[in-house]
Amino acid sequence: DTGVSQDPRHKITKRGQNVTFRCDPISEHNRLYWYRQTLGQGPEFLTYFQNEAQLEKSRLLSDRFSAERPKGSFSTLEIQRTEQGDSAMYLCASSLDLGHEQFFGPGTRLTVL
Amino acid sequence: AQSVTQLDSHVSVSEGTPVLLRCNYSSSYSPSLFWYVQHPNKGLQLLLKYTSAATLVKGINGFEAEFKKSETSFHLTKPSAHMSDAAEYFCVVRLWSGNTPLVFGKGTRLSVIA
Numbered sequence: 180d181t182g183v184s185q186d187p188r189h190k191i192t193k194r195g196q197n198v199t200f201r202c203d204p205i206s207e208h209n210r211l212y213w214y215r216q217t218l219g220q221g222p223e224f225l226t227y228f229q230n231e232a233q234l235e236k237s238r239l240l241s242d243r244f245s246a247e248r249p250k251g252s253f254s255t256l257e258i259q260r261t262e263q264g265d266s267a268m269y270l271c272a273s274s275l276d277l278g279h280e281q282f283f284g285p286g287t288r289l290t291v292l
Numbered sequence: 293a294q295s296v297t298q299l300d301s302h303v304s305v306s307e308g309t310p311v312l313l314r315c316n317y318s319s320s321y322s323p324s325l326f327w328y329v330q331h332p333n334k335g336l337q338l339l340l341k342y343t344s345a346a347t348l349v350k351g352i353n354g355f356e357a358e359f360k361k362s363e364t365s366f367h368l369t370k371p372s373a374h375m376s377d378a379a380e381y382f383c384v385v386r387l388w389s390g391n392t393p394l395v396f397g398k399g400t401r402l403s404v405i406a
Contacts, residue, residue, distance in 0.1 A: 237393070272336075
């Protein structure tokens with residue numbers, strides 16, 4: 180399957196721990212997006228990359244969150260000092276370019292105990 | 293700022309009957325509008341999109357939506373529901389330029405009863 184993949188699919192951690200998620204976009208896509216989806220809500224935008232450049236960050240992305248896309252291919256999203264409020268599904272999407280359809284991965288479900 | 297309101301959090305229909313999922317949008321500019329579907333344990337999938345061409349948009353799996361500017365609506369319909377249509381549906385808006393993130397509604401859960 181050549182779709183967007185995310186790893187891990189599930190992560191359970193204790194409050195205060197750091198976690199890192201990985202997203203592998205569709206290979207020729209130069210745009211990569213991160214969203215967060217909490218229970219009963221639609222996904223909310225966090226940040227996006229054009230190749231390796233992080234072009235926009237939502238106000239939802241506190242300073243405990245950092246995202247990278249070092250070679251313009253895969254991306255990582257790290258959450259430091261996790262809080263229970265960080266429990267959510269973290270979704271990654273990629274698109275070929277500006278205005279093109281975004282293809283979503285299956286998500287990483289984070290549970291902070 | 294743009295936003296969408298999905299008027300029903302849950303819709304239940306019988307198999308073979310029509311589906312109507314309602315969505316109203318708010319946007320200061322010409323919007324692009326989308327419907328995405330999310331099946332359990334699967335990624336979001338694009339059903340259809342409106343980008344200022346024809347106001348009646350046909351999507352996959354027999355779904356379609358009509359853009360009505362006067363009503364600021366973009367309702368999703370399907371003539372006959374299948375069991376496999378049971379899922380969460382999201383109405384989504386984005387400014388026409390494409391250089392802005394997608395803004396999702398809260399979702400409508402569609403149940404299909406045999």
